[in-house]
Amino acid sequence: MPELLDPLFALKDAELAQLREKVFTATLDRVFAAHPYYRRRFAQHGLTREDVRGLADLAKLPFTTKADYVADPEAFVLGAAGAADDTETVVWDIMYTTGSSGAPAPFVSTAYDFVNILALNRNMLRLRGVTSADSILNLFPLTRYPHGAFARAMNAAAAMKIPVVAALPGHGSERRPELGSRLDEVAAIAARSGATILWGVPTFIRKVAARAEELGLKLPAVRLVFVTGESFGEAARQDLEQRLRRLGAANPVISVSYGATEMQGGMVECAPGAGYHNPAPDQFLFEAVDPETHAPLPDGEEGLIVLTHLDRRGTLMLRYALGDVACLTRVRCPRCGALTERIVSMPRRIDGLVKIKGMLVNPQVLVDTVSAEADVLEFQAVVAKDDPGSPLSMDRLVLKIVPAATASANLVERLQHSVYRAIGVTPAVEETSTDDPLISGRDWKARPIIDLRKQG
Numbered sequence: 220m221p222e223l224l225d226p227l228f229a230l231k232d233a234e235l236a237q238l239r240e241k242v243f244t245a246t247l248d249r250v251f252a253a254h255p256y257y258r259r260r261f262a263q264h265g266l267t268r269e270d271v272r273g274l275a276d277l278a279k280l281p282f283t284t285k286a287d288y289v290a291d292p293e294a295f296v297l298g299a300a301g302a303a304d305d306t307e308t309v310v311w312d313i314m315y316t317t318g319s320s321g322a323p324a325p326f327v328s329t330a331y332d333f334v335n336i337l338a339l340n341r342n343m344l345r346l347r348g349v350t351s352a353d354s355i356l357n358l359f360p361l362t363r364y365p366h367g368a369f370a371r372a373m374n375a376a377a378a379m380k381i382p383v384v385a386a387l388p389g390h391g392s393e394r395r396p397e398l399g400s401r402l403d404e405v406a407a408i409a410a411r412s413g414a415t416i417l418w419g420v421p422t423f424i425r426k427v428a429a430r431a432e433e434l435g436l437k438l439p440a441v442r443l444v445f446v447t448g449e450s451f452g453e454a455a456r457q458d459l460e461q462r463l464r465r466l467g468a469a470n471p472v473i474s475v476s477y478g479a480t481e482m483q484g485g486m487v488e489c490a491p492g493a494g495y496h497n498p499a500p501d502q503f504l505f506e507a508v509d510p511e512t513h514a515p516l517p518d519g520e521e522g523l524i525v526l527t528h529l530d531r532r533g534t535l536m537l538r539y540a541l542g543d544v545a546c547l548t549r550v551r552c553p554r555c556g557a558l559t560e561r562i563v564s565m566p567r568r569i570d571g572l573v574k575i576k577g578m579l580v581n582p583q584v585l586v587d588t589v590s591a592e593a594d595v596l597e598f599q600a601v602v603a604k605d606d607p608g609s610p611l612s613m614d615r616l617v618l619k620i621v622p623a624a625t626a627s628a629n630l631v632e633r634l635q636h637s638v639y640r641a642i643g644v645t646p647a648v649e650e651t652s653t654d655d656p657l658i659s660g661r662d663w664k665a666r667p668i669i670d671l672r673k674q675g
């Protein structure tokens with residue numbers, strides 16, 4: 220018998236509204252008592268608890284941006300005042316997201332929040348059609364700082380009580396590179412694990428599938444592929460499906476998610492093209508708002524996607540712009556029957572950040588890092604595909620530099636190391652001269668990263 224969606228998704232409109240009101244009212248009590256950032260903003264706006272009774276007053280709340288958060292992330296963590304018990308204040312874990320100045324911004328989850336995170340991860344798996352017969356291959360690399368993707372796959376398996384194997388692709392850590400797996404090992408782990416779900420960055424999954432094919436390995440058990448982090452077009456979907464069929468998978472389904480550190484999870488599809496479902500309508504509320512006035516827009520109109528945490532106790536945001544514009548609908552999903560918000564268009568980033576190999580990169584951090592290197596006279600960063608002829612190719616970050624005549628011999632190695640430490644991506648460094656048209660005749664501060672992926 221197939222496992223059904225969480226009963227949460229079967230609620231009637233009035234029941235869901237009532238549940239949301241209940242948790243949000245308790246959250247608002249805590250925010251007014253103990254949220255450093257919002258207490259300050261509310262005072263500036265003259266807002267009292269009586270003015271903000273519940274969800275009907277949401278539009279009265281000040282709008283929050285990623286810039287507000289990363290400027291002072293500690294001010295977004297709830298204090299202890301009004302806590303029901305210590306699960307609301309004891310820190311379970313801290314994940315990090317891209318910050319403004321190079322220092323990643325902490326996102327704190329308390330013990331109370333971690334239980335919610337398990338629940339929302341289980342909901343994500345159920346929406347994606349996972350059953351107790353499935354098993355996960357976690358293809359996310361170990362990151363320099365705690366980052367949602369790697370931990371999410373492990374936690375989701377725990378919440379669903381299914382097996383997970385972490386392949387730890389890449390270098391593991393700088394101090395213990397032996398912990399990581401090279402590509403051939405990853406392909407071998409994929410084959411021997413017999414996992415039914417591959418979960419990782421799409422360009423890397425494609426690389427693993429390609430290598431497995433070269434090595435003559437088979438992945439017949441694979442029936443689901445979870446991809447996150449990068450936009451994934453129809454051509455890429457078909458390509459990956461065909462590769463997996465050649466590896467023996469009977470009917471692989473690619474399931475795309477729209478994730479964010481601020482959710483500790485992602486909005487997921489129940490079927491390709493069915494939209495990205497809010498996986499926990501009792502924890503998150505999404506709005507699409509007018510980018511200028513921040514007024515809520517009707518269903519189906521493209522607007523800034525705004526997240527409100529209905530039930531968090533660590534880092535907590537209200538009416539927080541995730542940095543993308545997209546179309547939202549609140550209509551029950553015609554395919555799976557879930558009552559929750561869905562994003563029904565491909566989200567587009569408008570906050571100036573760039574995604575490279577699944578990592579959210581602040582161009583200014585890259586500029587600051589390379590600018591700090593005295594041996595570099597000029598530079599230009601270029602994000603391109605490994606194979607420019609293929610839209611499915613891996614991302615490649617190339618740093619073109621004009622070195623000083625007196626530059627030390629290990630400049631390239633030093634730059635690769637410092638850029639990796641700053642943004643989590645290792646660049647290929649190419650030396651060039653000031654005659655290079657990429658270097659001459661433009662101001663790299665205005666366009667520090669040229670994104671060639673967007674052409675064609």
Ligand SMILES: [Zn+2]
Pocket residue numbers: 488489490493496552553554555556557
């Ligand atoms: Zn659905």
